[in-house]
Structure formats: structure tokens, C-alpha cells
Amino acid sequence: MAATNINRVVLTGNLTRDPELRSTPGGMSVCSLRIASNTRRKDGATGEWGDKPNYFSVTVWGAQGENCARFLSKGRPVCIDGRLEWREWQDQSGNKRESIEIVADAVQFLGGRDDAPMGGGGAGNGFAPHSDVPADTSDFAPQPVGARNSAPADDDIPF
Template identity: 45%
Template structure:
């Protein structure tokens, strides 16, 4: 059995970048920072590490992300991992990148915007 499913929550590191591809399909790239807090073994002090992820959103959902999201906004992304490989045109070196292709992006309100971080507006790939 193969499972490729990702759930990741974090803050946008930049404003969404929308582009249109052949046929008029919208594609939006999001930069996401997800923090993990943990206690190092034998220490009382909390540590934090940040994972930076590129998220690709397609179709109407991409347009919604571009319209309603901005740098610093909190989101929860549900999707799948995608591994891309290419040859760098300048150096000729092989490059690779792991990205998340979003099925759903949930917009999370900040606590200062009222409400809790448990809910929020959800966009889906459905039109």
C-alpha cells in the first residue's frame, strides 16, 4: 500500500505568487514556514526548529489563495508530496526540490482577528 498524504500548518513567508498556464489554469505558489517546539532530552528549555515548504495550489483554489492570503497569514494545507528534478541551465548541475501539491488550503484566523485558531474559511478544489 502506498500513501502520499501531507497535513502541514504554518505561516506564509511571502505573498502568494499567481500565474496562469496554457489553457487559462491558475497556479499559485505559497511559501510556508511550519514551526516545531520540542524539549531537548535532559533540558528544561524549549527548542524550536522551522521547516520551510513550497506549496503549489491549482485552479479556483489558487485564485482564492491569491485574493485572500498574504505574508504572515496562518494556513493549514492538506495535499501530497511531489519531487521535481531538473538540470540547472547555468551550471548544468542536477537540482531537485520537494513540494506540497495542495488539495485543500484552510485559511486560519489570527487570535487577534476574533475567533480561535481551530476554525476558519476553507477553500477546496471544487468549482
């Protein structure tokens, strides 16, 4: 039985620049993104924890790339689901060059369109989660001492 290889990347971070949209000679849209994602590291000298940014190049093809160019901008938090791809080429001087990029299968836009890009005071790379669905917190309201809900009837037990 042959072993199965898995090449999968899931990454969240913030855009370090505005998306760049271009087209191939065949008319296919391709969008280039640059993502910064922090890693927490402990400084050996001071013993304090700090963020170390990691930068990733991301390629998004087709209509999804067009949407990225239309709706995303520098500082916006995103989640990328894709695969790593290694490329090599020769530059104009004849030197061998290589790079590793992420080819996105899916891009999830995080935050809201009007959210402040960076340093919004929230946790998680400037992303403050929110929902359009109102939360019903009435079940968590404190009850007066001695108050007790009636015990469930036998008909209410689901088994």
C-alpha cells in the same frame, strides 16, 4: 494482494511571503505559497525547549490558487491538505537540481482577514481561534448551596 501506498500531508503554519499567482500557457492558474511550521525541540546544551522552523513550498492549482492569491498574505495562518511531489531538473549551468513540494488538494484559511499576522499573543503560530456562534454558558453557572434541580420524570429518560 498488492500493498497500498499513501502519500498524504496535513500541515498548519504561517505564510512566509505573499502568494505568487501565475498561469500556464494553457491558461490554468497556479499559485505558489511558502509555509513555515514550527517543530518543538529540546536543546541538548541548555535543556530548554525551543521552536525550530521548517519551510515548505506549496503549489495550489486552479480557482483555489486564485483564491489563495486574492485572500492570503504574508503571516497568515493556513492549513494545507495535499501530497508530496518530488521534481528534478537541470539548472542553466547544467547541474542536476531536485526539490520536494506539497501539491495542495485543499487550503483552509485560518484566523480572520483582519487578524494580526504574527505574534498576536495567542497560541498556535499567532492563530487565536474564535467562533461566530455565541456560546451558551448558562449550564455552567454555579448554583446556591442546597439548591437542587428536580429529578427527571420517568418520561424524560430516553430508554
